[in-house]
Amino acid sequence: xxxxxxxSIVVLLFAPVALANWVVDEGFEGxxxxxxxxxxxxxxxxxxFVFSHANAHTGSYMATVCxxxxxxxxxxxxxTPQVLVSGGDMFEFYARAWYxxxxxxxxxxxxxxAAGDFDYVLxxxxxxxDAYVRYEYDLTPYAGQNCYLAIRWIMDFxxxxxxxxxxxxxxxxxxxxxxxxxxxMYQ
Ligand SMILES: [Ca+2]
Ligand SMILES: [Ca+2]
Numbered sequence: 001x002x003x004x005x006x007x008s009i010v011v012l013l014f015a016p017v018a019l020a021n022w023v024v025d026e027g028f029e030g031x032x033x034x035x036x037x038x039x040x041x042x043x044x045x046x047x048x049f050v051f052s053h054a055n056a057h058t059g060s061y062m063a064t065v066c067x068x069x070x071x072x073x074x075x076x077x078x079x080t081p082q083v084l085v086s087g088g089d090m091f092e093f094y095a096r097a098w099y100x101x102x103x104x105x106x107x108x109x110x111x112x113x114a115a116g117d118f119d120y121v122l123x124x125x126x127x128x129x130d131a132y133v134r135y136e137y138d139l140t141p142y143a144g145q146n147c148y149l150a151i152r153w154i155m156d157f158x159x160x161x162x163x164x165x166x167x168x169x170x171x172x173x174x175x176x177x178x179x180x181x182x183x184x185m186y187q
Pocket of ligand 2: 041042045046047073074075
């Protein structure tokens with residue numbers, strides 16, 4: 001009985017820690033661009049959109065963008081909702097080329113969500129092939145700031161596919177360790 005009471009107290013005390021989780025966790029399974037997301041097209045009028053295809057990383061849907069003319073295509077931004085960043089937060093996603101290879105940048109804005117606001121380049125990828133690769137970026141340097149994250153496609157062959165975009169962090173494992181430590185004290 002004592003252990004049940006202690007366990008209950010521990011759960012109550014540490015529930016907020018356990019709830020710390022992804023602020024954005026988007027697999028695009030709603031079938032349309034989710035509320036709060038923004039897309040910015042280059043000159044060709046082809047935008048990022050949500051599409052059902054076997055190229056999805058998980059489920060049926062992914063976000064994708066294509067272009068048919070390299071002269072005007074491939075300056076296309078997929079922008080997350082605004083997120084208040086906490087220390088230890090990550091920006092992660094999966095990306096692949098439709099075929100051939102594709103190039104893209106990963107950018108962050110601490111102001112607005114227009115293309116010119118993304119002053120910080122978190123990563124620059126060239127030659128991504130047609131198998132999914134997981135990318136992750138530590139957002140700790142931006143803790144305490146309201147940020148937008150963007151994937152800016154730079155056309156190489158034809159199209160870029162993105163799925164399972166997350167901002168934040170996994171539920172902390174700390175509560176498990178604390179629980180064990182407190183149980184040990186009373187046993
Ligand atoms: Ca998906
Ligand atoms: Ca475009």
